[in-house]
Amino acid sequence: MFELPAQVSLLRTKVSATLYLALAVVLAVTAWYHYVLGHYEQILWPAFASPIVLVVAVLAFFQSEENGHLSAYTVLVVLAAVLLSSTPIINPLYRQWLYMMPVLAYFILPVKSASFVLALLLILLLLRIDIDSTVVLLDFLVNFALFSGISLIFAYAQERQTRTLEQLSGKDSLTSTFTASHLTQRLEAEVARAQATTRPLSVLQISLRELDEYSSQNGEGHARKLLIKLSETIRQVCRTGDELYRIEDACFLVLLPNTSINGGIVLKERMTQHIYEHTDLENSLINIHLNPVTLLEDESVERFLARASQRQEDNIQGL
16 A cells, blocks of 8 residues: 655645646636637537536645545546547547646556556547548557656656655655564664663564455545554554554554563553544454564564564464
């Protein structure tokens, strides 16, 4: 469940809203242009779409990040309806609008969603158009593929760069917790310190089950909100020196220096009560499992993590 950092997502939302506003103006100008030229059969869809896109643009300035894709799909559907009902493909102005679609789609939607939308649009276009000129059709297909390919490469590269920055920072972009790669480095240092000082070291693993089902029924936006709220709630219970990591999409781990197994059990009980009091997990389909594990004498980092994971699986299965 990869997400852009909060500040980047907010900036992209505002830029997208500005883009929708500009698109509404362009649609209004297009309707006026057809009116001036007397192309009355071409006025309806741009004139109908312009106020819809304008409303979406205004709402996009104030809506939450979770609903950003709803605005994007609305704009793309409206624009596709305008294009599918417009003049034949032989019109150069019409083709320029079509070439803009890949650029817009890959900017306002994730790569996979944008690719699906563009593939569906292309199929509908090919079913609609009359192939009178093979040269014109080939010119359209080549240019549409070129614009789509360039936009796809740029959007994919941008997502990869964002993932790389997240890995380098050691912070999860959604919950602002530490990442699994950072855990490996920290755990090596903490295990070495615990073995050198004979002080206890524990971890508390927190797993969410049925998160995918919850996301399917309530939407990804609600699932992201739940994960953010859960991470904030866990932090409230953590003590000074404890570190919170998100090691999988639906799994957190709290590193507990100087904590014995008894201290881990006490913290587990406090955290379980706090989670159910301050989140909506009790009323959802999600089950949460917390399991503390303490480092054994001369135990390696890999063995420690493997034992913690196995203990968690046994706990989930009721063994």
